[in-house]
Amino acid sequence: xTFIWTTIGALLTLSIYSFLYKDNPFYKFAEHLVVGVxxxxxxxxxxxxxxxxxxxxxxxxxxxxxxxxxxGSFLWWMALIPGLLGILxxxxxxxxxxxxxxxxxGVYVGGYAGLGISPVMQARVIEQLRANAVSVxxxxxxxxxxxxxxxxxxxxxxxxxxxxxxxxxxxxxxxAKIGVLLVSAVMGYAGWWVLSLISSTGVVSLTNIxxxxxxxxxxxxxxxxxxxKGLLGGLARVGIAFLMVGFGASFGYTVMSRVSLLIGRVSFxxxxxxxxxx
Amino acid sequence: MSWAEKVLKVDRRWIxxxxxxxxTIPFFLPLGLPVITTPPVQSLYDAVDELEPNAAPxxxxxxxxxxxxxxxxPMSMAILRHxxxxxxxxxxxxxxxxxxxxxERAVLNAAEEYDVTYGEDFxxxxxxxxxxxxxLGMGINIRNVFPEDAYGTPxxxxxxxxxxxxxxxxxxxxxxxxxxxxEAWVYFAYQPYRQTVGAGVTAVxxxxxxxxxxxxxxxxxxxxMRGAAEYEGLxxxxxxxxxxxxxxSVIHLLIIVLIAIGNTxxxxxxxxxxxxxxxxx
Amino acid sequence: xxxxxxxSLTFLAVVSLAVCACAQDAxxxxxxxxxxxxxxxxxxxxxxxxxYVDNSDAGxxxxxxxxxxxxxxxxxSDVASYQLWRSEGAEAGWDSLGVAAAGQTSYLxxxxxxGVDYYYGVAAFDGxxxxxxxxxxxxxxxxxxxxxxxxxxxxxxxxxxGMVLVFTKLAERGADLFVRRxxxxxxxxxxxxxxxxxxxxxxxxxxxxxxDNIMTIASLTILSHVAKITARYETPLIVPTAxxxxxxxxxxxxxxxxxxxxxxxxxxxxxxxxxxDAQFAFAGAVNGIMLREKPAANLYMGAFWAESLLLAExxxxxxAIQVAGTAMVSQLPFFVTACDFTLMGEELYAASAYLSREPxxxxxxxxxxxxxxxxxxxxxxxxxxxxxxPDNAFVAWFSSQ
Numbered sequence: 001x002t003f004i005w006t007t008i009g010a011l012l013t014l015s016i017y018s019f020l021y022k023d024n025p026f027y028k029f030a031e032h033l034v035v036g037v038x039x040x041x042x043x044x045x046x047x048x049x050x051x052x053x054x055x056x057x058x059x060x061x062x063x064x065x066x067x068x069x070x071x072g073s074f075l076w077w078m079a080l081i082p083g084l085l086g087i088l089x090x091x092x093x094x095x096x097x098x099x100x101x102x103x104x105x106g107v108y109v110g111g112y113a114g115l116g117i118s119p120v121m122q123a124r125v126i127e128q129l130r131a132n133a134v135s136v137x138x139x140x141x142x143x144x145x146x147x148x149x150x151x152x153x154x155x156x157x158x159x160x161x162x163x164x165x166x167x168x169x170x171x172x173x174x175x176a177k178i179g180v181l182l183v184s185a186v187m188g189y190a191g192w193w194v195l196s197l198i199s200s201t202g203v204v205s206l207t208n209i210x211x212x213x214x215x216x217x218x219x220x221x222x223x224x225x226x227x228x229k230g231l232l233g234g235l236a237r238v239g240i241a242f243l244m245v246g247f248g249a250s251f252g253y254t255v256m257s258r259v260s261l262l263i264g265r266v267s268f269x270x271x272x273x274x275x276x277x278x
Numbered sequence: 279m280s281w282a283e284k285v286l287k288v289d290r291r292w293i294x295x296x297x298x299x300x301x302t303i304p305f306f307l308p309l310g311l312p313v314i315t316t317p318p319v320q321s322l323y324d325a326v327d328e329l330e331p332n333a334a335p336x337x338x339x340x341x342x343x344x345x346x347x348x349x350x351x352p353m354s355m356a357i358l359r360h361x362x363x364x365x366x367x368x369x370x371x372x373x374x375x376x377x378x379x380x381x382e383r384a385v386l387n388a389a390e391e392y393d394v395t396y397g398e399d400f401x402x403x404x405x406x407x408x409x410x411x412x413x414l415g416m417g418i419n420i421r422n423v424f425p426e427d428a429y430g431t432p433x434x435x436x437x438x439x440x441x442x443x444x445x446x447x448x449x450x451x452x453x454x455x456x457x458x459x460x461e462a463w464v465y466f467a468y469q470p471y472r473q474t475v476g477a478g479v480t481a482v483x484x485x486x487x488x489x490x491x492x493x494x495x496x497x498x499x500x501x502x503m504r505g506a507a508e509y510e511g512l513x514x515x516x517x518x519x520x521x522x523x524x525x526x527s528v529i530h531l532l533i534i535v536l537i538a539i540g541n542t543x544x545x546x547x548x549x550x551x552x553x554x555x556x557x558x559x
Numbered sequence: 560x561x562x563x564x565x566x567s568l569t570f571l572a573v574v575s576l577a578v579c580a581c582a583q584d585a586x587x588x589x590x591x592x593x594x595x596x597x598x599x600x601x602x603x604x605x606x607x608x609x610x611y612v613d614n615s616d617a618g619x620x621x622x623x624x625x626x627x628x629x630x631x632x633x634x635x636s637d638v639a640s641y642q643l644w645r646s647e648g649a650e651a652g653w654d655s656l657g658v659a660a661a662g663q664t665s666y667l668x669x670x671x672x673x674g675v676d677y678y679y680g681v682a683a684f685d686g687x688x689x690x691x692x693x694x695x696x697x698x699x700x701x702x703x704x705x706x707x708x709x710x711x712x713x714x715x716x717x718x719x720x721g722m723v724l725v726f727t728k729l730a731e732r733g734a735d736l737f738v739r740r741x742x743x744x745x746x747x748x749x750x751x752x753x754x755x756x757x758x759x760x761x762x763x764x765x766x767x768x769x770x771d772n773i774m775t776i777a778s779l780t781i782l783s784h785v786a787k788i789t790a791r792y793e794t795p796l797i798v799p800t801a802x803x804x805x806x807x808x809x810x811x812x813x814x815x816x817x818x819x820x821x822x823x824x825x826x827x828x829x830x831x832x833x834x835x836d837a838q839f840a841f842a843g844a845v846n847g848i849m850l851r852e853k854p855a856a857n858l859y860m861g862a863f864w865a866e867s868l869l870l871a872e873x874x875x876x877x878x879a880i881q882v883a884g885t886a887m888v889s890q891l892p893f894f895v896t897a898c899d900f901t902l903m904g905e906e907l908y909a910a911s912a913y914l915s916r917e918p919x920x921x922x923x924x925x926x927x928x929x930x931x932x933x934x935x936x937x938x939x940x941x942x943x944x945x946x947x948x949p950d951n952a953f954v955a956w957f958s959s960q
Contacts, residue, residue, distance in 0.1 A: 020294045023843070038376065045375045049405045053425065064425060067432075115410045119465040121719075122712045123495060127469075129934060130957040131493030133941025211492070212938070219935055224909045225928045227739050243903065244895070250485050251892040253502070257349060257481035259301070259529045260503040263522040264348020266301050271521075277305050446667075471613075482889060 010273040013265050055083040132212055186213055186238075214242035280550060285543040293536065300532045304524035311527050313520065318491055319508040322476045322498025325450055326360050335367035335401075335438055339453040339463065340381035341374045346456030346480050351384060352506035352519035353454050353478040358388035360513045362399070367438045369448075371403040371424065373412060373459045378405045382428070397436045404428030409459055413466035417445050417473070445473040450497070454478040460487070464495045478505060599688035600638050601629040606695040608679045610703070611667060618673030618702035624665045628683035628690060631661050637685040641666075644680040644692070653680055671700040711957050719930050727922025736921050741910045743884060746900035747781070750856035750880040751788045760795035760830075761785065762854035764870065766861020766885070767801040767841060770808055774886055777911035777920075778861035779805075779812050781884070784914045785858060786816030790825050798831045799848060801841040806833040842866035846873040859883040859898070860907065863890045871897035884910065 015030035058064040058079035062071055069075045085104040091097045217239030220232055228236045270276045315323075329336055338357060342350040361368045372381040385402055394400060403424040406412045415423040420442065426432045433439040441447060451473055453460040460477040467473040474497050479487055481502025490496045500509055503526060506519030603625045611620035623643065631638035638661045644653035645668065656679070659666045671677060678696030682689045730736055754761045763782055768775040782798065789796040798813065800806040810831045817826040834844040846869065849857065857874040859867070860883070867883075867890040874881050875897050883894035884902030894901045902910055905927070912920035937957075944951045 021291060041379075042375050045378050045405060046407065049375075049378070049428075050407050067425075112410065115414060116465070118709075118712055118716065119410075119469040121716050122469045122709075123465045123490070125934065126711055126715060126957050127493045127495055128489055129937050129941065130954055131489075133938050133945055133954055133957075212942070215938075216935060219931045222905045223928055223931055224738050224741075224905075224913075224924060226737070246485070247892040247895050250482075250889070251896065253481040253484055254889070254892065255533060256504070256526065256530070257502055259297075259526055259533075260349045260481065260522065261346075262297070262301055263503065263525045263529075264518070266298075266305065266525070267348070267518060267521060270302070270305055277521075486888070 006273050010269055013269060017265075055079055055086075059083060132215060186216070213238060214246075217242050280547065282543040282546040282550070285539060286547055296532065297529060300528050301525045304528050305521070309524045309527070311524055313504075313507045313511050313523055315508045315512060316505075318499040318501070319505055319512070320498075322452070322478075322500060323360070323509060323512045325474065325476055325497045326357060326366070326452075327364070329361075329364070329366045329449055331365035332367060332399075334447050334449050335369045335442060336361055337448050337451045338368055338370045338385075339451065339455075339459070340370060340372050340377050340384060341453055341455035341457070341459035342380060343374050343376040343456060344380065347380065348518070348522070349480045349503045349506065350454045350456060350478060351380065352503065352517060353500050353509060354381075354384040355388055355517060356506060356509040356513055356515065356519065357452060357454075357478075358385060359391070359515050360509075362388060362392040362394050363513065365399070368400045369403060369438070369442075370400065372405045373407075373409050373453075373462070374455070374457070375405055375407065378428075397431075398438055401436050401438055402428045403433075409462045410466050413462055414470065417467065417471040419444055445471045448473065450474050450476065452476040452478065454500075456480045456483070461490075464490050468495050596637070596685060596687045598635070600631070600683040600685045600690045601634060602690040602693050603628050603641065603681050603683055604693065606679065606681055606693045608668075608677070608695050608698040610698065610701050612703045612706055612708070618700040619669060619671050621668045621671045621677065621679075621698060621700050622665065623668060623679050623681070623695075625681055625693070627662070627664060630685070631683065635685075638683045639686045640684050642682050642684050642689065643668075646678040646680070646696075647675060648678070648697075673700050673702055675699055715933075718933065719926060722929050723922050723926030725922075726925035727918050730916070730918035730921040730925075736925055738909060738913045738921070738924065741902065741906050741913060743882060743900055743902040743906060744784075744910055744913070746882045747785060747858060748788060750858065750882050750899075751785060751792065751794065753880055754855035755789075755792040755794045757855045759853055759855035760797050761789055761856045761858065762845075762848065762852075762874075762879070763796060763798045763858045763860070764845060765798065765800060765805060765809060766859070766863050767838060767866065768805075768862030769802055770804040772862050774862040774907060775805060777907050778884075779808055780911040780915045780917070780920075781858075781860050781907075782809060783812045783816045786813045787820050790817040790820045790822040793822070793825055795827065796830060797848060797852065797854060799834050799841070799845050800832065801834060801836055801838070803833055803836075806831060838864065838866055839869075842869045845870055849873050849877045849879070853877065853879075855879055857881045859885070859894065860902070861885065863887055863894075865890075868893040868897065874898075 012030045012033070015026040018024055019027040053064070058069055058076060062069055062076070064075055064079070085107055088104040089101050091099075091101040217235050217237075219239070220235035221239030221243065223232065223236075226232055271278070326336065338354065338361075340350075340354050358368060360366075368385070370381050370385045372378055382402055385400060389396070389400060396402075403420075404427065406423055412423050420439075421433055424433065427436060445451075445467060451463060451467055453463045453475065455477070456479070460479050460483075463473075463475045463477065468475045475495070476498045477487060477490075477496055478500035479502075481504065484499070484501030484505075487496065487499055487501075491499050500506060503519050503522050507516075507523045508519075510516050510519045605626040606623070607625070608621050608623045610618070611622040613620070625641075628634075628638050628641075630636060640661055641659040641663065643656040643659065643666055645656040646653045656668060656670075657666060668677075668679075676697035676699050678694055679698070680692045680694040682692040684690070726736065751761055763785055765778040765782060766772075766775055770776070786796055788794075796813065798809050800809055810828060813831060814823075814826050814828075817823055835841045848854070849870075850873070857870075857879045859870060859881070863870075863885050864887065867885070867887075871881060871883065871894055881898040882900045882902070883898040884907040885891065885894060886904045886907055888904065891901065891903055895903075905924075908920065909924055911917075912924045941954050941957070944953050
């Protein structure tokens with residue numbers, strides 16, 4: 001029995017991969033089968049896991065989670081009202097009454113925005129701010145960190161200024177000069193950490209510095225209220241470099257992911273179906 | 279036509295064929311390349327390893343669909359084996375409708391290999407739609423969201439669920455997902471309830487999860503088949519993940535070579551066309 | 560006001576007393592004899608009970624904390640557990656509440672009646688003898704509507720929403736809000752110009768998102784801009800769509816754009832096409848257009864999924880100039896590699912706000928812009944303060960639950 005199912009699975013896999021050669025009826029058949037089967041599968045799963053226990057059973061059978069509930073009780077209404085709102089969504093099939101569907105949609109969108117906004121704000125903004133502030137400064141000995149910082153900034157700011165700024169950015173704007181200097185200082189600090197890395201100290205702090213520099217640069221790149229000149233221009237250039245590295249990493253990971261999918265299928269064909277390998 | 283142009287115009291089906299061969303050969307001639315454990319995987323392993331046997335259960339949310347099966351199923355098998363081996367109780371659930379059958383299959387397959395009993399050592403709660411509402415609701419009381427398990431048994435009748443009310447009674451949640459469900463666990467379980475959360479995601483998504491790891495919002499992370507292989511190594515039970523690693527390495531090598539050839543050809547062809555070096559920015 | 564002050568002072572007094580008691584109690588204990596155990600363990604210290612606030616606060620939880628008995632871990636090392644009692648009044652009897660294991664310094668009473676004053680007693684137990692009981696009270700559980708530990712979330716959210724609303728209002732009143740010109744827009748214009756020079760059409764793909772997708776909406780704004788240029792240059796503009804509603808919206812947008820530059824006759828409704836709702840069927844059909852009709856400029860703006868690389872790669876092979884724009888982070892790497900220019904993430908919205916000056920778009924863009932400035936400021940301040948003092952209130956405020 002298992003063999004028959006595995007064989008069907010294997011044949012469907014091969015049908016899908018036949019698209020690599022060119023579009024053909026086997027591929028079309030498999031594709032449509034997937035769409036149809038998953039629609040049916042989802043319907044069953046949704047009904048028995050959700051609609052039945054949360055709507056049908058409490059409203060009509062007066063039972064919720066194995067416990068009886070009273071007709072017209074609070075829990076009964078709590079099952080009925082959302083159920084009715086859900087049915088309103090289907091009003092869109094009758095153009096004249098389509099607008100009532102918006103009530104349900106309003107509850108849905110409002111509810112989810114309310115649930116989501118605060119945790120997302122906390123997880124993606126506040127926690128990240130805190131973690132970055134702590135990680136960049138998170139060196140055991142604050143005094144050592146400060147001297148490191150000061151020395152690093154001075155040495156590399158001077159070097160970068162002499163080598164790059166003076167030659168390439170002959171700008172007359174004082175603010176811009178200071179800006180570029182600041183950027184070089186930040187880059188300088190990163191450079192200083194490369195040196196200290198070679199000498200003895202840990203990798204963690206270096207990656208943390210890079211993290212913060214990348215974050216600052218990227219945020220600046222996506223700042224639209226000022227022209228990209230001077231300080232902002234410099235930071236934005238740093239940002240774009242980091243973005244590109246990020247995209248490269250992400251590209252690599254994606255390739256890895258897709259390859260894994262292929263490996264999974266090949267493994268299924270060779271191991272589960274043909275038993276050629278163990 | 280120069281060789282560079284010929285390379286650029288090659289029928290891509292040859293490349294498909296090369297990839298197909300490269301993926302198949304290592305299955306028959308394993309190279310046995312070592313899989314080195316990375317810190318995010320190690321810390322997830324440690325978090326599971328530190329759980330008390332036969333005490334508060336691990337909540338494993340198997341949130342993947344068939345499309346990401348090869349990357350994520352090895353993870354669930356490895357984690358389940360780790361738990362059953364150490365007698366750690368496991369509660370399995372899913373936030374993805376298509377994950378229902380996959381979650382059930384994973385937990386039943388793993389349970390078959392060990393001497394474990396349904397209801398005492400593991401349970402399967404099934405699926406509930408509405409990701410954020412489900413996760414938030416479980417923080418108040420799991421019974422509000424899952425009044426009964428996947429087979430219609432009220433939770434209180436399952437010995438391992440007795441005394442398990444909400445996240446206070448669950449030391450660790452692990453979400454294995456090929457979509458934003460794993461992120462939702464960070465948003466809605468870690469943030470409001472400070473629930474310890476670990477995640478296993480596809481390699482595509484892994485980069486998006488490092489910030490959470492960095493900020494301590496995730497206790498550990500498995501990224502793609504490689505992460506699964508590392509975990510399999512740690513529990514000393516090599517399976518699908520490890521088996522795929524040789525193919526993965528060979529293909530990566532092939533792709534690097536192809537990228538190098540493609541880029542060289544591209545720049546040579548461009549130089550031949552525009553001697554001044556100018557071109558499209 | 561006076562009441563508040565008084566309460567704070569009482570609180571401070573209680574805290575300082577507790578601190579003193581803790582400090583004094585670090586007494587050495589080595590007098591124990593190892594015969595039949597008749598010696599009770601040393602009592603616990605620093606007992607405190609507080610109303611417990613969590614996300615499902617019903618006022619029925621009280622959190623009890625204490626410092627370990629001197630014989631737990633140190634001293635005679637014979638503490639087996641801690642016994643907890645609860646009483647509803649100083650004179651009422653003690654009821655057993657629960658047991659905490661040795662080494663534990665807290666217990667959560669989840670059975671309190673909201674609003675009832677309780678007294679708590681804790682004693683160390685060595686298996687035979689109880690230590691002297693330490694007690695604390697009265698304390699009552701309350702339902703808290705506000706979780707003070709999450710103020711930072713509320714404040715930052717209010718600031719952010721406030722900025723968005725203010726900027727939206729300003730934009731509605733016609734204030735001149737500056738948005739820098741996105742370089743990608745120049746790239747789009749160059750691409751259309753090139754297509755005109757070559758006498759070949761422009762292909763504009765508004766993604767496969769539905770009309771309610773914000774990326775699709777941004778894309779339609781940019782489409783209007785592109786349509787005005789193609790109308791002026793009299794270059795054919797092909798717009799393949801994957802959603803019926805997007806197609807009718809695109810028709811409207813393009814028609815209006817042609818009318819706006821005084822070339823209503825140049826509009827060709829056959830060029831706004833619905834191809835297929837199915838993702839890869841759509842991608843295949845667009846690829847077909849690229850190969851047959853040979854557009855010289857391909858513009859991909861909107862929400863894209865796995866079809867992104869299929870489209871961009873075919874376009875690249877066909878030799879078209881390509882400009883893409885999407886906020887789908889996972890697809891950006893593909894567009895960046897295969898296109899000549901890419902509007903990344905928020906740049907898509909910025910371009911759309913820049914072109915349309917629509918108040919809601921502008922308000923959102925400006926609001927998030929200044930939120931970024933605020934973030935950088937907070938982070939920089941955090942780094943400096945943390946360097947000076949790792950235990951500072953500023954960073955702690957952001958790490959609160």
